[in-house]
């Protein structure tokens with residue numbers, strides 16, 4: 001390694017939270033919702049134990065030896081994930097999901113947007129959300145024009 005080059009590393013931390021939700025789109029009729037979402041459209045909802053892994057990416061600071069202090073990341077994840085989502089009814093308690101369907105994709109986007117506001121600029125790399133053992137979404141802040 002040359003004296004001036006810096007090592008880049010990715011640092012991850014996971015949390016779990018419990019929440020209930022109902023998959024239901026206001027853009028669809030009740031019949032269309034039932035057809036699309038099936039059991040997940042149950043009017044009284046259903047619950048999950050979500051697992052979220054957040055990854056940050058940056059230079060390993062030569063003095064601290066850290067990309068960022070995990071103690072700080074823990075606090076950001078508490079504020080950006082646990083406080084708004086843990087033990088909540090996503091659709092009723094979280095204003096974001098009043099107009100946005102509470103799929104795992106959209107939960108990942110919600111978490112990404114919260115953490116982007118809290119973390120140092122440019123450091124957030126990936127948000128991974130397990131809704132169940134089998135179902136997982138990865139969001140890395142990517143956007144595209146509609147339909148592409």
Ligand SMILES: Nc1nc2c(c(=O)[nH]1)N=C([C@H](O)[C@H](O)COP(=O)(O)OP(=O)(O)OP(=O)(O)O)CN2
Pocket residue numbers: 023040048102103104105131132133134135
């Ligand atoms: N693209 C998406 N599709 C579905 C989502 C989602 O978030 N994004 N979510 C659901 C339901 O909310 C539901 O949680 C899925 O539950 P379930 O089918 O029970 O989950 P598993 O596949 O893990 O359970 P199995 O035991 O394997 O059936 C539906 N679709």
Ligand SMILES: [Zn+2]
Pocket residue numbers: 021040046047048131
């Ligand atoms: Zn669900």
